[in-house]
Amino acid sequence: MAKAAKKSGLISHGIAAQNKKGRFNYTIIDTIEAGIVLKGPEVKSLRFGRATITEAYAGERNGEIWLFNSYIPEYQGGVLSRFDSRAPRKLLLHAKQVDRLLGEVARDGISLVPLDIHFNARGLAKITLGIGQGRKKEDKRHAIAERDWQRDKARLMRNKGRDY
Known part of the structure; x- marks a missing residue:
């Protein structure tokens, strides 16, 4: 059955959706997993x-x-149930976690950023929330410059090994 799932494009374990801009636009202080x-x-x-x-x-x-x-678009596999693709969805957290997150968000400049939706080992859908502080334009430029330098450094090291 695992081979059939891979051929059909199903994701039984792993990332179903990812927010790459979330880590770029926010400095992630902490993460939490929720259902x-x-x-x-x-x-x-x-x-x-x-x-x-x-x-x-x-x-x-x-x-x-x-x-x-x-x-989350409608499933086109013959199921006739209709749902709103942009409907709000409740996140499942313990009461202590909710209180902690609401306290964090009450501080100035702190946001809850969804980083990814994934399936855990038991096949349950989970979301990783990041407690993030918004980055300024200068910080974003610095992140881009750092990423470019790391890429150039890796390229130089890779090419240096070929010279010998």
């Missing part, structure tokens, strides 16, 4: 890796943490 309340067709769509969380954010509603503006 997500999903419907059956949403899980199937996630297993095909069709979700997008680049514009998503997490926030508080009625004392609970919710994921807003995440995009």
